[in-house]
Amino acid sequence: NAGVTQTPKFQVLKTGQSMTLQCAQDMNHNSMYWYRQDPGMGLRLIYYSASEGTTDKGEVPNGYNVSRLNKREFSLRLESAAPSQTSVYFCASSEFYEQFFGPGTRLTVL
Amino acid sequence: QKEVEQNSGPLSVPEGAIASLNCTYSDRGSQSFFWYRQYSGKSPELIMSIYSNGDKEDGRFTAQLNKASQYVSLLIRDSQPSDSATYLCAVNSNAGNNRKLIWGLGTSLAVNP
Numbered sequence: 001n002a003g004v005t006q007t008p009k010f011q012v013l014k015t016g017q018s019m020t021l022q023c024a025q026d027m028n029h030n031s032m033y034w035y036r037q038d039p040g041m042g043l044r045l046i047y048y049s050a051s052e053g054t055t056d057k058g059e060v061p062n063g064y065n066v067s068r069l070n071k072r073e074f075s076l077r078l079e080s081a082a083p084s085q086t087s088v089y090f091c092a093s094s095e096f097y098e099q100f101f102g103p104g105t106r107l108t109v110l
Numbered sequence: 111q112k113e114v115e116q117n118s119g120p121l122s123v124p125e126g127a128i129a130s131l132n133c134t135y136s137d138r139g140s141q142s143f144f145w146y147r148q149y150s151g152k153s154p155e156l157i158m159s160i161y162s163n164g165d166k167e168d169g170r171f172t173a174q175l176n177k178a179s180q181y182v183s184l185l186i187r188d189s190q191p192s193d194s195a196t197y198l199c200a201v202n203s204n205a206g207n208n209r210k211l212i213w214g215l216g217t218s219l220a221v222n223p
């Protein structure tokens with residue numbers, strides 16, 4: 001089992017460009033999450049999906065959109081990237097409260 | 111605002127010593143408590159879960175929970191240089207019907223050979 005996978009691992013964007021971060025899990029978990037992690041700020045929840053077909057805003061949703069494509073996949077889209085979105089992005093999944101993380105995407109917006 | 115607080119460190123211990131990491135939380139309704147380890151440049155990895163008052167041991171790791179004091183700790187016995195990492199405390203959010211966790215900012219641990 002691969003667990004939680006994320007693509008890409010690294011990305012550099014220019015201000016105003018768009019991109020989609022992909023996440024997939026093979027643990028048959030119902031819940032999936034997108035976090036960003038910045039120095040001194042800890043893990044901050046962007047969006048989460050409690051189950052297939054549902055999504056809800058987290059702590060810092062502005063500038064992002066998500067799609068729960070099916071039970072396995074949960075994507076995060078930046079429509080118009082800004083330098084403030086430079087961060088490390090983690091996807092996670094859970095069946096109950098224990099969350100399991102993907103390897104992360106390091107995004108730089110110039 | 112529900113919070114989880116940890117000392118940021120760095121906590122520095124010699125190899126072979128006991129490292130003690132502490133976490134307090136504000137939501138009295140929380141029932142599930144987790145410790146994650148995060149190596150530099152890597153993703154968080156779950157190392158301990160605890161749900162009941164008292165101690166839970168797993169190898170060199172012991173998690174301790176005191177719900178009355180709203181306090182959870184992680185002890186690492188016989189600390190090794192490979193234990194050097196940031197340790198994140200997470201507590202379930204008791205608000206609404208969801209599986210969200212509230213995260214501390216983490217404590218940086220350095221184990222010196």
